[in-house]
Amino acid sequence: MTINNTNKRGKQLKVFVHLVLSIVFILLFIGFVNAELYYSLDVYYDNGNIKIRNVDVVFSNEPLENIINEKYFKTYNLEVIDINRDKKEAIAFGVLNKFFYDSVNASGEIVLGGLQELENVSFIVYAPYHDTGKEIIIYDENGNKISEKDVSSFSKIIIEELGKEDGKEEEDSKVQEVKKSVFDIKKIINYKYLILGVILVILLLILIYLINQPSQLKKKR
Amino acid sequence: MKVNYKFFLIAICIIGVGIIIQSQEIANQYGDGRVKVDTRIEKKTANGLDTYDFKADSSLTVHYTSQNGASKPVTYSQLESFQLKNGENVAPYLVFNERGKIVEAKFKTGKEGDYILGNEIVKLKKGSIVSFKDGKAEIKIPGDKIEPPSVINSKEKGETSFMYDSLDGQGIFLGAYKIKGGVGFENGNYFIQNQEQLELGDIVIANPNHIKTFIDFKGIINGGYKGAYISMDRERGVLVLGANIEQAGPAVKINPENAYGYYFDSPNTDHMAFKVLGNKDGSYVMIRKSAPLGKNQEFKIVPEIEHLNQFIMDQDYKSVYYNSKNEKMYLRPNGNLIKEFPASADSTTVATTISGSFKTKNSRIERVMEDMKVGVGNYNEIVFGKNKRFMRVKAYKDYPRLYTGVSDLEIYNYELTEAGFEKLTKVNVVAADSSGTAYLSKQSNIRYLFDLMNSIPTQQARMLKRLKLYDQVSGAYARAYSDGTVQMTVGRGYMDGDTWRHEMAHQVDFNGGSGRFNSMWYGSGIDRNVKTSSYSYNGGETVSEWLAYTGLTSDKQIKNMLGENWQNNKWYRAAFAVGWHNYLYTHERIAEIFGRAGLKYDKESLYRYMSDVGINIK
Numbered sequence: 001m002t003i004n005n006t007n008k009r010g011k012q013l014k015v016f017v018h019l020v021l022s023i024v025f026i027l028l029f030i031g032f033v034n035a036e037l038y039y040s041l042d043v044y045y046d047n048g049n050i051k052i053r054n055v056d057v058v059f060s061n062e063p064l065e066n067i068i069n070e071k072y073f074k075t076y077n078l079e080v081i082d083i084n085r086d087k088k089e090a091i092a093f094g095v096l097n098k099f100f101y102d103s104v105n106a107s108g109e110i111v112l113g114g115l116q117e118l119e120n121v122s123f124i125v126y127a128p129y130h131d132t133g134k135e136i137i138i139y140d141e142n143g144n145k146i147s148e149k150d151v152s153s154f155s156k157i158i159i160e161e162l163g164k165e166d167g168k169e170e171e172d173s174k175v176q177e178v179k180k181s182v183f184d185i186k187k188i189i190n191y192k193y194l195i196l197g198v199i200l201v202i203l204l205l206i207l208i209y210l211i212n213q214p215s216q217l218k219k220k221r
Numbered sequence: 222m223k224v225n226y227k228f229f230l231i232a233i234c235i236i237g238v239g240i241i242i243q244s245q246e247i248a249n250q251y252g253d254g255r256v257k258v259d260t261r262i263e264k265k266t267a268n269g270l271d272t273y274d275f276k277a278d279s280s281l282t283v284h285y286t287s288q289n290g291a292s293k294p295v296t297y298s299q300l301e302s303f304q305l306k307n308g309e310n311v312a313p314y315l316v317f318n319e320r321g322k323i324v325e326a327k328f329k330t331g332k333e334g335d336y337i338l339g340n341e342i343v344k345l346k347k348g349s350i351v352s353f354k355d356g357k358a359e360i361k362i363p364g365d366k367i368e369p370p371s372v373i374n375s376k377e378k379g380e381t382s383f384m385y386d387s388l389d390g391q392g393i394f395l396g397a398y399k400i401k402g403g404v405g406f407e408n409g410n411y412f413i414q415n416q417e418q419l420e421l422g423d424i425v426i427a428n429p430n431h432i433k434t435f436i437d438f439k440g441i442i443n444g445g446y447k448g449a450y451i452s453m454d455r456e457r458g459v460l461v462l463g464a465n466i467e468q469a470g471p472a473v474k475i476n477p478e479n480a481y482g483y484y485f486d487s488p489n490t491d492h493m494a495f496k497v498l499g500n501k502d503g504s505y506v507m508i509r510k511s512a513p514l515g516k517n518q519e520f521k522i523v524p525e526i527e528h529l530n531q532f533i534m535d536q537d538y539k540s541v542y543y544n545s546k547n548e549k550m551y552l553r554p555n556g557n558l559i560k561e562f563p564a565s566a567d568s569t570t571v572a573t574t575i576s577g578s579f580k581t582k583n584s585r586i587e588r589v590m591e592d593m594k595v596g597v598g599n600y601n602e603i604v605f606g607k608n609k610r611f612m613r614v615k616a617y618k619d620y621p622r623l624y625t626g627v628s629d630l631e632i633y634n635y636e637l638t639e640a641g642f643e644k645l646t647k648v649n650v651v652a653a654d655s656s657g658t659a660y661l662s663k664q665s666n667i668r669y670l671f672d673l674m675n676s677i678p679t680q681q682a683r684m685l686k687r688l689k690l691y692d693q694v695s696g697a698y699a700r701a702y703s704d705g706t707v708q709m710t711v712g713r714g715y716m717d718g719d720t721w722r723h724e725m726a727h728q729v730d731f732n733g734g735s736g737r738f739n740s741m742w743y744g745s746g747i748d749r750n751v752k753t754s755s756y757s758y759n760g761g762e763t764v765s766e767w768l769a770y771t772g773l774t775s776d777k778q779i780k781n782m783l784g785e786n787w788q789n790n791k792w793y794r795a796a797f798a799v800g801w802h803n804y805l806y807t808h809e810r811i812a813e814i815f816g817r818a819g820l821k822y823d824k825e826s827l828y829r830y831m832s833d834v835g836i837n838i839k
Contacts, residue, residue: 061516062683069733071743072703096703100727100761104698108717110756110766113697123704 015210037129038064039080039136039151045095046120050076050138052149053122057129064126066093072115073098076146077139078125082132083155089128096123131156258283258321275300275313275328283323283337285373295342299331303350311352326353339381341370348388358383365393369406379408384415396438398422410435410446418561422455423479427561428471432464442529444503455480458510458524464499472496472561475508475571482510482524483571486599486635492568494535494559497528500545502581504530508573511629519644521631527577529586533558537570537601543589548580550590552603572599572627572634574609596627599634603627611675620718621775622813625672633671637664646674649687653708656692660711673721676773680735680804684728690716701727723769726805730764734803741799745834750792753782767796768805776817788818794830801827802838 042054058064068075073094080089097120102113127136133155138147260281265272273281280298300313313328323337330349335342338353343360345351350361358381367385372378383406387393392401395411398421405412412435413419419426421436428434433448440454442461449470452461458481464470474494477485485491497504511522526534531545540553557564575595579586590605596612597603604627606612613624628634632641639650639661650670652658660666674682686705692712694700699717700708701724709716709724733739742748748763757766770782780787787793801811808822815822820830828838 067703067732069731069739071733071739072731094703096731098731099700099702100724100765101694101697101700102720102723102765103696104720108720109754110698110720110723110762110769113756113762114759115761121704 020207036060036063039127039129039133039154040064041078041125041127041136041149042122043125043138043147044120044122045097048140048146050095050140050147052136052138052147055136055149055151055154057154058126066091066125067096068092068094070094074141076141077143078127079137079139080127080130080133080151081135081137082130083134083152084132088130088133091127093125097121129154258317269319270324271317273315273317275315277301281315283321285337295335295337297328297336300328301331303327303329323353325355326351337373338370338383340373340377341381341383342373343370343383344368350388353381356381360385361388362386362393363388365391365399367393367404367406369409382407395421395436405433410437412436412448420476421451422453423476423481424451424453424460425474425476425562426451426471427474429561430469432468432471434471442503442505442507449497449499458482460508461505462495462497462508463503463505464497465501465503466499467501468499470497470499472559474562480510481508482521483573484523484631484635485571487569490567490569491571492535492537492562492564493571493573494557494562494564496533496559496561498531498533498545500530500581502530502584504528504532504545506532506534507577523572523574523629523631523634525577525629526573526575527579528575529579530581534575535559535562535564536573536597536603537568538564538566539570539601539603541575541595541597541603543578543580545580548582548589550578550595550605552595552605570597570599570601570603572629572631573597574629576609596629598627617669617672617718617773620773621778622810623672623676623718623773625668633668637667637671639667642667642670645671646682646685648674648682648685651687651689653689653691656712656714657690660690660714660716663714666714666716669716669718673718676807676810677722677725678804678807681725681729684732684804685725699724701725701731703731718773719769722772723765726765726768727761729803729805730761734805738799738803741803741831741836742796745795745799745836747792747796747799747834751796764800764805768800771797771814772806772810776814779814788815788820791830791833794820795834795836798827798830799836802831 038058038060040056040058041052044051044053067073073096075092075094077090077092079087082088097118099116099118100113101116102110105111134150134152136149136151137145140146258281260273262273262275262279262281265274275297279300280296282294282296284292284294286292297315302310302312304310311327314326315323315328316325318324323339326338328351330336330345330347330351333346336345336351338351338358339356343358345360346363348363352359360383362385365387370383384403385393385406386403390401392399393404394400395404400413400419400421402416402419403413405414412433413426413428414431414433417427417429419428426434435446435448435450437443437450437452438454439452440457440459440461441452442463443450443452444465446463446465448466449464450461451473452463453459460481462470462473472494473496475481475483477488477491483493495506497506505528507527509525509527511525513522514520528543531543534541535557538556540556540558542551542553542558543549544551574597578589580589592607593605594607594609594612595603596606596609598614602614604612604614606627609629611626611628613626615625617623617625630645632645636644639652642648642650650661652661684705685707687707689706689708690711691708692710694708694710698710699720705728707721707724707728709721730738734741742764751767752758752763753766753770757763771779783790783793797806797811797814800806801808811827812822820826831838
């Protein structure tokens with residue numbers, strides 16, 4: 001092998017390593033920007049019944065999960081239905097109506113206590129956001145529908161239609177602002193994915209080309 | 222009309238002879254260019270030097286050709302005499318060497334213009350006073366702005382050192398700062414040297430030994446300066462103090478209002494000073510404002526310091542000192558080392574981290590202390606450690622394994638408040654009554670809460686949504702709610718750390734640990750085999766009691782409770798390992814417990830302890 005060939009291979013190897021590192025970096029970055037929107041449901045539990053008191057859309061870099069622990073909690077289910085009545089999401093959550101209490105003696109040792117159940121309690125339930133979501137329905141542990149809430153005001157389609165219609169009663173400007181920011185965030189995430197995807201494809205193509213290069217050199221020889 | 226040509230010829234000859242008689246010409250090779258001097262002044266020659274003494278109507282023109290070939294005359298006229306401070310009158314004169322270079326001059330300018338001194342052309346206003354000899358020019362100027370001299374021959378660049386000062390003594394601008402006592406210029410760079418002490422923006426420079434100290438506003442390390450230097454970039458928040466000579470640079474004190482990110486919460490007592498001790502291989506201290514952390518950059522980080530070779534940092538009545546000779550870093554607990562800025566015993570610290578520590582050895586740059594760092598907290602604590610986010614200082618008296626420390630998070634140093642705690646931990650802390658309010662009003666309590674949060678894994682910390690503090694929790698001492706609320710009693714101004722860990726274990730239990738906690742703890746039989754108290758026999762209390770008894774206690778206490786040879790008990794080993802796997806313990810804490818018991822604590826070993834009781838992790 002000549003010195004020129006060695007140098008060429010060395011350079012190729014260098015480019016190859018850089019490319020692999022770039023791809024790894026992009027994949028890590030994609031993981032990093034893997035932020036999601038969630039419906040945040042303020043639910044009120046009262047003796048087996050549940051009422052969704054309020055719904056917000058929140059943005060989180062980390063997955064927002066509900067506690068499901070059959071040792072302690074009844075498991076209820078939740079569905080997100082879209083405007084075509086299709087089920088977009090089905091998730092479970094525990095009814096968080098338990099607490100431990102602990103009492104101490106004079107020397108500060110815990111000597112008394114135990115697990116208690118609350119008859120009524122409010123807590124937060126998270127569900128992945130869908131921009132075509134129209135309704136959220138909650139089912140109890142036996143599959144009975146026990147609560148539903150219209151979430152179409154957070155739907156992209158509904159908001160866009162509302163924006164086109166004149167003369168309709170205007171929503172509270174603050175609410176509109178929040179909803180707009182929700183879609184702006186969504187757009188940013190999608191935009192980032194698109195750019196990173198294109199870069200990733202280009203890098204992969206170069207990588208494939210470079211992997212094929214040594215075999216071509218061999219053939220030439 | 223007949224023209225008398227003879228008359229004209231004779232007249233021209235007379236004028237020509239006159240000119241020849243009255244003018245003398247020096248035409249010497251001068252570096253790359255060429256210099257010619259036209260003058261009608263009588264010159265005095267001695268020792269190969271030509272001296273021209275000026276009178277009021279004297280004029281002397283130096284024609285020089287610069288490197289780009291352009292020829293330009295510089296005329297010295299209207300040079301005036303001036304008085305020295307001692308009253309002595311100095312008459313104007315110029316001295317040329319054999320090469321036609323001006324090597325000595327004293328004069329006061331009677332007009333604005335260009336003046337050559339040595340190899341450089343100086344623009345001077347009318348009334349400027351020049352004393353030039355032996356390559357040093359002292360120039361007093363009217364006004365407060367210097368026009369930097371330009372070089373004639375780049376090969377001889379930097380041979381003249383200029384020192385400018387204002388005639389009125391009110392100072393000269395160097396960048397945005399007006400400096401009294403003189404500003405030097407040498408080889409394209411500005412320097413200070415005359416001042417014993419000088420305030421320059423957000424720093425105070427003490428230079429009693431009059432070390433030549435170059436100043437620039439780039440904020441970069443510069444090995445090219447032949448002397449000490451200060452390089453500052455307020456926009457980027459970078460300050461570099463360096464000395465590339467075997468002599469200490471000036472001492473520098475940081476002002477409370479500064480661009481480098483230092484926060485002086487007690488401006489009257491906070492004390493922070495640096496001194497680079499000098500090294501021919503280069504030495505510097507670089508202070509750098511840190512980039513904030515967080516999605517919205519809400520968490521400010523204290524400034525970082527990097528150093529090369531020997532230096533001193535004085536903080537409080539203490540010093541951090543790196544000695545290049547024995548290659549050791551010292552923390553001096555009593556007394557300052559920088560005598561130029563003496564600190565009183567009641568001075569306090571400003572939080573910072575020495576995160577980069579380097580030395581030169583055999584012309585190579587090497588790390589000092591490997592990956593160790595020096596952390597300085599806002600509460601007069603200086604400590605070595607690896608993790609700048611938290612370096613242990615000491616354990617709490619009641620909890621031998623709960624540590625307080627030094628962190629590079631500004632909140633931990635300067636925002637020990639309810640709001641600061643909420644911002645950093647995302648935990649909603651609620652004072653349920655006046656005792657709760659009183660508890661949260663104390664900085665030491667907030668720091669304790671931070672330290673408690675720091676003692677648990679991040680995943681466990683996320684399970685705590687709300688911390689409610691009561692004089693006395695209703696019907697109990699503490700409660701743990703499944704929505705992530707923990708209620709604690711703080712009636713006597715005290716919150717029990719073991720109980721808090723107990724309640725947090727309930728939170729882990731409610732959340733199911735990392736996913737398989739029920740089967741690992743309850744299903745495997747651990748729950749039945751690791752009872753630490755009679756209360757452990759209550760349903761769901763075993764894990765909380767286990768954690769309360771082992772979370773913050775000493776090895777001795779663990780041995781007292783579990784037995785001298787507890788490490789031989791497979792249930793105990795498994796309980797700790799399952800606790801680690803399910804966010805009850807940090808890996809650091811498991812390393813402490815197992816390490817001191819002589820047990821391995823790598824991932825595989827921990828899995829093996831679990832498998833000993835039938836928990837298969839893979």
